[in-house]
Amino acid sequence: MDEASRKAHSQLLEKIALGLRNKRQRAALYVGTEGGRELVEKAYSEVADSGEMLVEARRIKRDAIERLDENLERFMNAAKSAGVTVHLAPDASAAVQLVVELARRANAKRIVKSKSMTGEEIELRDRLESEGFDVVETDLGERIVQLAHQRPSHMVAPAIHLDVEDVTELFSRTLGKKIPPDPEQMTAIARNSLRQKFLEADMGITGANFAVADSGAIVLVTNEGNARLVTALPKTNVAIFGMEKIVPNLADAFTLIQALTMSGAGRKMTSYVTIQRGGSNLAQTGQKQEQHVIIIDNGRSKMREDATFRQALYCLRCGSCLDICPTFRIFGGHTFGHIYTGPIGVPWTKYTATLDAAGEIAPLCISCGLCKHACPEDIDIPLLIARVKEEYTKQHGQLSINRTLCNYEAFINFASMTAPLSNFVLGLPGFRRLLQVLVGIDARRPFPKFTRRTFKKWFAEHTTTGTRQVAYFVDTFADQCETDIGKAVVGILEPYGCKVTVPTQMGSGMPAFLYGDLKQTKKSAEFNVLNLAKSVRDGCEIISTEPTATYCLKDLYPHLLQSSDAELVAAHSHDLFEYLLQLSKDGMVNLGVHRDQTEPVAYYPPCHTRSTYGNSPVLEVLKAAGVDARVVRYNTCCGIAGTFGFKKGREGYDVSMAVGETLFERLKELDCQLVLTESSVCKMQIEHGTGMRVVHPAVFLWELLQTRV
Numbered sequence: 001m002d003e004a005s006r007k008a009h010s011q012l013l014e015k016i017a018l019g020l021r022n023k024r025q026r027a028a029l030y031v032g033t034e035g036g037r038e039l040v041e042k043a044y045s046e047v048a049d050s051g052e053m054l055v056e057a058r059r060i061k062r063d064a065i066e067r068l069d070e071n072l073e074r075f076m077n078a079a080k081s082a083g084v085t086v087h088l089a090p091d092a093s094a095a096v097q098l099v100v101e102l103a104r105r106a107n108a109k110r111i112v113k114s115k116s117m118t119g120e121e122i123e124l125r126d127r128l129e130s131e132g133f134d135v136v137e138t139d140l141g142e143r144i145v146q147l148a149h150q151r152p153s154h155m156v157a158p159a160i161h162l163d164v165e166d167v168t169e170l171f172s173r174t175l176g177k178k179i180p181p182d183p184e185q186m187t188a189i190a191r192n193s194l195r196q197k198f199l200e201a202d203m204g205i206t207g208a209n210f211a212v213a214d215s216g217a218i219v220l221v222t223n224e225g226n227a228r229l230v231t232a233l234p235k236t237n238v239a240i241f242g243m244e245k246i247v248p249n250l251a252d253a254f255t256l257i258q259a260l261t262m263s264g265a266g267r268k269m270t271s272y273v274t275i276q277r278g279g280s281n282l283a284q285t286g287q288k289q290e291q292h293v294i295i296i297d298n299g300r301s302k303m304r305e306d307a308t309f310r311q312a313l314y315c316l317r318c319g320s321c322l323d324i325c326p327t328f329r330i331f332g333g334h335t336f337g338h339i340y341t342g343p344i345g346v347p348w349t350k351y352t353a354t355l356d357a358a359g360e361i362a363p364l365c366i367s368c369g370l371c372k373h374a375c376p377e378d379i380d381i382p383l384l385i386a387r388v389k390e391e392y393t394k395q396h397g398q399l400s401i402n403r404t405l406c407n408y409e410a411f412i413n414f415a416s417m418t419a420p421l422s423n424f425v426l427g428l429p430g431f432r433r434l435l436q437v438l439v440g441i442d443a444r445r446p447f448p449k450f451t452r453r454t455f456k457k458w459f460a461e462h463t464t465t466g467t468r469q470v471a472y473f474v475d476t477f478a479d480q481c482e483t484d485i486g487k488a489v490v491g492i493l494e495p496y497g498c499k500v501t502v503p504t505q506m507g508s509g510m511p512a513f514l515y516g517d518l519k520q521t522k523k524s525a526e527f528n529v530l531n532l533a534k535s536v537r538d539g540c541e542i543i544s545t546e547p548t549a550t551y552c553l554k555d556l557y558p559h560l561l562q563s564s565d566a567e568l569v570a571a572h573s574h575d576l577f578e579y580l581l582q583l584s585k586d587g588m589v590n591l592g593v594h595r596d597q598t599e600p601v602a603y604y605p606p607c608h609t610r611s612t613y614g615n616s617p618v619l620e621v622l623k624a625a626g627v628d629a630r631v632v633r634y635n636t637c638c639g640i641a642g643t644f645g646f647k648k649g650r651e652g653y654d655v656s657m658a659v660g661e662t663l664f665e666r667l668k669e670l671d672c673q674l675v676l677t678e679s680s681v682c683k684m685q686i687e688h689g690t691g692m693r694v695v696h697p698a699v700f701l702w703e704l705l706q707t708r709v
Contacts, residue, residue: 001397001398001399001400002396002397004356004396005392005396005397008356009363009399012335012360012361015331015334016650016655017650018335019330019331019332019335020330020650020654020655020658025161025162025163025332026658027163028160028161028162028163028166029153029161029328029329029331029332030662032154032157032160033160033322033323033328034323034329034635036156036157036266036319036323037323037324037635038266039265039266039267040263040264040266040320040323040374041266041635042266043267044262047268053258053259054376054378056255057255057256057258057259057316057377058378060247060248060252060255060256061247061256061313061316061377062314063248064244064246064248064252065304065310067248068244068246068304071246071247071248072295074214074248075211075212075213075216075246075295076295077216078212078213078214078215078217079216080216081216082215082277082278083278083279084216084278084292084293085290085291085292085293086292086293087292087293087295088294088295088297089295089297089298090297091296091297091298092121092123092296092352095122095124095240095294095296095298096122096124096127098294099124099127099128099205099240099294100127100128102203102236102238102292103131103133103202103203103236106202106203106235106290107202108202108203108236109133109134110134110197110200110201110203111133111134111135111136111201111202111203111204111205111234112197112198112201112203112205112229113125113135113138113142113204113230114138114139114204114205114207114220114222114226114227115137115139115141115142115158115207115222115226115227116205116206116240117207117340118240118241118296119205119207119240120151120152120339121242121298121339121340121352122240122296122298125137136194136197136201138197138198138226138227138230139158139222139224139226139227140159140187140190140224141157141159141160143190143194144158144159144167144170145158148162148170150334151333151334151339152333152341153332153334153341154319154322154332154333154342155317155319155322155333155340155341155342155345156264156265156317156318156319156322157319160332161332161333164183165181167186168181168186171186171190175189198230198233199233201233201234202235202236203234203235203236203237203238204229204230204231204233204234204237204238205237205238205239205240206227206230206231206237206238206240207220207241208220208239208240208241208245209245209257209260210247210253210256210257211247211293212246212247212249212253213248213249214248214250215249215277216277217250217275217276218231218241218276218277218293219250219253219257219274220272220273220274220275220276221257221260221261221270221273222270222274223265223270223271224271225271225272227272231274231276234289235289235290236289236291236292237276237280237289237291237292238291238292238293239276239291239292239293240293240294240296241293241295242295242296242300243295243296243300244300246295256316257269257270257273259318259377260316260317260318260376262376263374263375264316264317264318264319264320276291278291279291300351302351303347308383308384309347309350309384309387311377311379311380312344312347312348312351312379312384314377315344315379316376316377319342320374320376321371321374321375321381322341323374324370324371324373324636325342325365325370325636326366326368326370326637326641326659327364327365327366327655327659328341328342328343328364329636329659330655330659331364333345335361335364336361336364337349338353338358338361339352339353340352342371343365343371343381343382343385344375344379344381345361346358346361346362346365346381346384346385346388347381347385349361350388350391355388355392355395356392356396358392359391359393359395359396360392362385362388362392362516363389365382365389366514366637366641366642366644367382367385367386367510367513367514367642368382368608368611368636369382369551369607369608369610369611369612370610370611370636370637372611373610373611373614383556383559383560386514386516386518387518389515390516390518390519392516393515393517398515398516398517399515401440401441401651402515404439404440405514405515405643405646406512406515406520408511408643409476409507412450412476412480413480415447415450415480416451416454416480418452419449419450419451419452420452423447423449423450426447429443436648440647440648440651441648442646442648442649443648445645445646445688446684446688448477448481448482448680449481450480450481451480451481451483453483454479454480454483455478455480455483455486455487456474456479456502458483458487459486459490459500459502462490464494464499464500465494466493466494466496466498466499466500467497467499468496468498468541469498469499469538469539469540470493470498470499470500470501470540470541470543470579471501471503471532471535471541471542471543472486472489472490472500472501472502472543473503473505473528473532473542473543473544473549473553473573474486474505474545475508475545475546475548475680476507477680477681478545478546481680482680482696482699484696484699485545485698485699486545487702488696488698488699488702489543489545489576489698491706492580492698492702492705495705496583496589497588501540503532503534503535504531505527505528505531505532506524506527506528508524508546508548508549508553509522509523509552510551510556510642511642511643512524513556514642514643514644518560521556521560522560522561525552525556525557525560525561526561528553528557528569529561529563529565529566529569532553533565533568533569536568536569536572537568541573541574541579542569542572542573543574543575543576544573544575544576545575545678545698546678546679546680547575547606547608547612547678547679548642550573550575550608550609551608551611553573554570554573554612555570555612557569557570558570575609575612575613575617575618575678577616577618577621577678577697578613578617580617580621581620581621581624591621591624591625592624592625592626599628599672599673600628600629600630600670601622601627601628601629601630601672601674601675601700602629602630602632602667602672602674602692603616603618603619603622603629603630603631603632603675603676603697604632604638604663604675604676604677604682604686605618605631605677606638606677606679606682607636607638607679608679609678609679618676618678618697619631621697621701622701625701625704627704630670632663633666634662634663634666636659637659637660638659638660638663638681638682638685638686639656639657639658639663639685640656640660640682640684641681642681644656645685657689660685660686661689663686664686664689664690667686667690668692672692673692674692674694674695674700675690675692675695676694677694677696677697678696678697680696682694683695
């Protein structure tokens with residue numbers, strides 16, 4: 001790693017340390033993001049055809065980006081016919097200069113603005129204020145961060161990192177009088193203070209959620225109504241937006257509005273939808289408003305030309321990926337962000353700012369995959385972030401601890417070959433401290449117990465017969481640490497006529513993916529796909545018991561390899577419990593245990609289970625078996641994120657424990673003696689954070705089935 005990268009990484013670690021210490025901000029972020037996520041899930045559950053709507057929303061955005069040149073020309077012609085002056089800005093500097101010139105021409109003194117991420121992208125307010133203009137943000141969240149001299153922390157909720165006490169102190173200081181800590185009163189105070197500013201404004205500036213090609217209209221979606229006043233009252237109005245916001249027609253815009261409001265606000269429809277075509281008739285003067293539209297490129301054309309990154313242009317700015325992101329929920333956008341924040345902010349920063357700016361925040365992505373699951377446009381955000389990490393490390397080098405963890409299999413193989421001696425040595429406090437100093441593995445992180453008698457060795461001596469062919473993709477943990485998982489797979493499937501095989505394979509390659517070493521991940525993918533595709537052609541279905549392995553087989557490998565074999569493997573790959581459900585639906589498996597299951601168990605669905613399936617096949621199987629499985633109310637990661645939580649201090653361990661803190665508390669509150677989770681690393685993290693006993697659901701189910709009466 002070069003000197004510039006080391007300095008940037010050191011600065012990131014300082015921000016992480018501050019964020020970990022700021023318990024008040026962490027609490028505010030957690031309340032805001034979790035509340036937002038719960039509203040979103042509720043909204044989608046209440047709309048019967050929400051799945052069909054999302055399919056259509058995805059089609060619309062993909063088609064709009066594909067036909068962007070045509071849509072841009074149509075929009076410009078339609079807007080001009082409505083009396084709008086249209087400007088094209090190749091970059092941020094040109095866009096800001098256009099606004100400054102328009103403000104000077106209008107003799108503007110006061111400018112009112114509505115919320116706009118494009119405005120933040122080009123740092124418009126700062127430049128206008130430096131030119132002497134009085135600029136007033138009229139969105140409440142934007143107004144709060146303006147008064148606090150901060151930038152937005154979240155794309156939808158700019159002040160999500162501040163709690164009521166923070167805002168109370170800010171308003172009291174700004175107004176010079178004591179303000180009560182009551183959100184309704186503070187909202188009323190803000191509204192009253194803004195009313196006169198709307199009336200006195202010489203210019204209004206908005207963004208645009210969508211621009212309609214066939215009519216030249218601008219569509220604004222808000223909850224407060226401030227954008228409607230910004231567009232209606234000032235003599236001069238300027239709308240600034242990126243070219244990716246243009247859609248063919250108003251019907252398409254309304255489909256996207258529904259996806260935006262449900263994913264961004266957890267509501268079926270927002271409070272205000274403003275459609276503006278041409279300047280408004282100003283009642284106070286009897287004049288026609290002068291309207292300008294500035295359409296910005298600023299890296300979007302380059303993004304569109306890249307076959308991988310093009311999909312980032314599908315983003316609706318709903319912020320859903322931020323609300324579900326484990327590390328964003330701890331640190332917020334001032335740490336995990338440049339201008340665009342959170343997961344989607346990484347690829348957008350690469351193109352609207354610089355690769356370095358994107359690469360410096362990218363380590364906060366722990367590749368949980370939840371952002372893709374939450375995204376209404378199904379953007380493969382984890383893959384885009386991994387590509388940014390790859391490009392950044394190619395230019396600046398890789399952290400030594402990351403290089404070590406990319407090659408984790410060599411360590412695990414050695415530990416297994418030398419067990420039980422390796423277990424003894426790894427349990428020595430002195431050796432662990434040395435490992436922390438020399439390698440960067442946190443001394444507080446427990447290692448799993450390794451075994452020399454691996455599952456593969458056991459299976460080589462096992463005879464199996466059956467009519468249904470099943471190829472088992474064995475994770476490293478099930479092979480070399482907890483072999484009962486693999487034995488449970490064989491024990492569960494064989495009575496149902498399944499002949500289990502274990503094809504030649506290597507680890508999934510996910511640690512290398514996490515650190516941006518896509519070359520190494522691709523090698524793992526190619527090796528595994530080559531061997532598993534042969535098994536599929538021989539009539540096998542592929543199963544796995546590790547969620548990360550399933551995610552790689554079904555999702556990551558096809559995207560990385562873009563091959564027919566990878567697609568074949570993906571189509572025939574299943575989580576063990578998904579496979580059992582399918583056999584049950586076909587009448588081939590009876591999942592009922594037929595015995596009293598008096599003791600409730602806690603169940604935690606891992607990130608890669610949710611990102612692959614949405615709902616958990618494990619939970620369905622447990623319910624079918626009559627198990628009282630209590631799911632913890634927690635919709636983000638346990639924090640360990642594979643090898644990430646093994647890194648020392650702020651590099652990983654401290655962050656992983658902060659992310660898992662709420663999960664640990666809620667698991668304990670369920671008052672269960674046993675926790676089930678199918679992820680090996682989640683098991684390690686939960687055991688470490690709670691002291692509770694954690695078992696793989698396959699082992700638990702096998703034990704139940706053996707006692708069937």
